[in-house]
Amino acid sequence: MLCEPLIMSNSLVERRRVAHVPNVGALLQKPSVAAAAASTSAAADTKTVTTAQTAPKGGKRLAHTPSTANLARPKIPAEFGGKVPTAIRQRYLDHFCTDLLKVYPGNEAQAYKKALEEEQAVYNRSPSRRVYVNLAVGSVKRLRDAAAAGALRTHGGVTAGPVPNRTVSHLDILAGKGGASGSWSIERNKKVDEIKSDSELYQRLQPYVLTEEQLEQNGFPRADALGRPGRARLAHVDSRARITRAGASCRECLRCNRTYAVADDGRALVEDQCVYHWGRVYTRRGDKRYSCCSQEAPADGCCVAACHVSDNFDPDNLVGYMATMDKPEPADGNHGVFALDCEMSYTQMGGELTRITVINSDGDTVYESLVKPDSPVIDFNTRFSGIKEEDMEGVDTTIRDVQAVLLNMFSSKTILIGHSLESDFKALKLIHSTVVDTSVVFPHKMGRPYKRALRNLCSDHLKRIIQNDVGGHDSAEDAVSCMDLMLWKLKEDAKSLR
Ligand SMILES: [Zn+2]
Numbered sequence: 001m002l003c004e005p006l007i008m009s010n011s012l013v014e015r016r017r018v019a020h021v022p023n024v025g026a027l028l029q030k031p032s033v034a035a036a037a038a039s040t041s042a043a044a045d046t047k048t049v050t051t052a053q054t055a056p057k058g059g060k061r062l063a064h065t066p067s068t069a070n071l072a073r074p075k076i077p078a079e080f081g082g083k084v085p086t087a088i089r090q091r092y093l094d095h096f097c098t099d100l101l102k103v104y105p106g107n108e109a110q111a112y113k114k115a116l117e118e119e120q121a122v123y124n125r126s127p128s129r130r131v132y133v134n135l136a137v138g139s140v141k142r143l144r145d146a147a148a149a150g151a152l153r154t155h156g157g158v159t160a161g162p163v164p165n166r167t168v169s170h171l172d173i174l175a176g177k178g179g180a181s182g183s184w185s186i187e188r189n190k191k192v193d194e195i196k197s198d199s200e201l202y203q204r205l206q207p208y209v210l211t212e213e214q215l216e217q218n219g220f221p222r223a224d225a226l227g228r229p230g231r232a233r234l235a236h237v238d239s240r241a242r243i244t245r246a247g248a249s250c251r252e253c254l255r256c257n258r259t260y261a262v263a264d265d266g267r268a269l270v271e272d273q274c275v276y277h278w279g280r281v282y283t284r285r286g287d288k289r290y291s292c293c294s295q296e297a298p299a300d301g302c303c304v305a306a307c308h309v310s311d312n313f314d315p316d317n318l319v320g321y322m323a324t325m326d327k328p329e330p331a332d333g334n335h336g337v338f339a340l341d342c343e344m345s346y347t348q349m350g351g352e353l354t355r356i357t358v359i360n361s362d363g364d365t366v367y368e369s370l371v372k373p374d375s376p377v378i379d380f381n382t383r384f385s386g387i388k389e390e391d392m393e394g395v396d397t398t399i400r401d402v403q404a405v406l407l408n409m410f411s412s413k414t415i416l417i418g419h420s421l422e423s424d425f426k427a428l429k430l431i432h433s434t435v436v437d438t439s440v441v442f443p444h445k446m447g448r449p450y451k452r453a454l455r456n457l458c459s460d461h462l463k464r465i466i467q468n469d470v471g472g473h474d475s476a477e478d479a480v481s482c483m484d485l486m487l488w489k490l491k492e493d494a495k496s497l498r
């Protein structure tokens with residue numbers, strides 16, 4: 001997602017979590033941690049469970065814990081061409097670890113072994129990434145319930161005696177003894193099953209396609225009024241947008257708001273550190289605070305970068321644009337439904353496209369490419385883009401190559417779904433008029449220009465956790481989330497008609 005929320009809702013702040021960072025360094029030194037964990041777990045299993053169940057309240061339970069107290073968290077093995085990106089698998093593995101540590105208190109080896117088994121079982125049963133996420137979310141939920149049951153058991157004040165059998169077997173099933181993890185009920189995405197075909201999906205999405213007026217209001221690039229090739233116009237420019245006229249010798253930094261001088265090629269004339277807050281200011285009970293560091297605003301920045309950045313935005317000088325073309329009507333009337341997401345990095349010229357991901361209605365990635373910007377990158381914007389310098393080594397695809405692929409893949413009537421898609425279209429330099437935008441379909445209660453964050457929509461409607469990783473996020477995940485939000489919406493529509 002290119003657009004951060006314009007305002008932070010309280011729910012986001014409340015839900016903010018500290019991401020689990022696996023101890024990669026320790027893992028590298030101990031490549032056999034998972035194996036070691038597996039081999040020690042059988043013995044540890046019985047003993048710890050027994051100890052935990054029979055120890056009187058406040059009694060010592062030290063015997064088996066110290067030897068495994070500092071195990072590094074397990075890591076998903078690298079798999080090339082896997083059906084689910086490793087980053088996503090790692091995230092759910094981390095969730096499994098956290099929750100299983102509560103089921104097996106003080107027994108990291110056992111918890112990690114079970115977490116690895118659980119994740120592998122979910123992965124093995126998933127034909128696609130969408131199914132994986134759904135199964136993984138279901139499993140995490142069950143583990144949390146199990147952990148809560150365990151907490152009740154140990155802290156409920158009736159812990160002296162043995163645990164009733166029913167609870168033990170319940171926990172055993174949840175924690176996956178003897179492959180029980182494979183027998184959990186599968187809550188397949190029913191909304192997908194309800195829509196029989198892509199042409200039905202295409203028709204049912206029609207009421208949500210933005211009108212020309214909405215496209216203009218929401219800042220989508222539109223065809224140039226004079227028909228000049230490569231040119232686009234914006235009918236509406238956000239009053240808060242920082243405008244830099246073409247050829248300007250000064251720019252305002254997007255992060256710290258400082259003004260800095262640039263040469264013709266966009267290089268900063270003076271080397272200057274950028275001290276900034278990466279989060280937003282939010283107001284809660286009258287307090288203004290930064291979401292990044294929780295300091296009271298105003299306060300000096302909590303992050304330092306080597307240079308200032310700008311998006312060098314001039315609404316009257318939009319060049320290099322391509323428009324999707326009319327194509328013959330397909331027999332089933334379906335021009336296609338895709339969701340897309342782009343990432344941008346900062347270059348000397350401003351914000352430029354560095355990654356594009358297109359997914360189909362099954363949540364499968366149909367096109368993904370890293371993109372080499374035209375101008376030298378000065379900041380990869382890794383926190384938000386997930387793109388690192390080394391990712392770009394050997395990447396030669398240009399934005400014009402990407403445009404050629406998209407113009408081939410889409411017609412002017414193809415439905416493109418995304419969240420604040422106008423930002424993606426500006427990054428892609430794409431003019432397209434058949435758009436379903438989840439920021440419009442699920443508006444903020446205060447109306448425009450406020451927008452709800454995609455992650456909040458997902459946690460509200462899909463009970464899905466996204467974009468909590470410190471190391472940036474996965475753009476296919478955002479695109480899949482937008483597609484799933486619309487599938488959810490169509491399902492809700494169908495319910496209200498009954
Ligand atoms: Zn901060």
Ligand SMILES: [Zn+2]
Nearest residue numbers: 253256274308
């Ligand atoms: Zn700055």
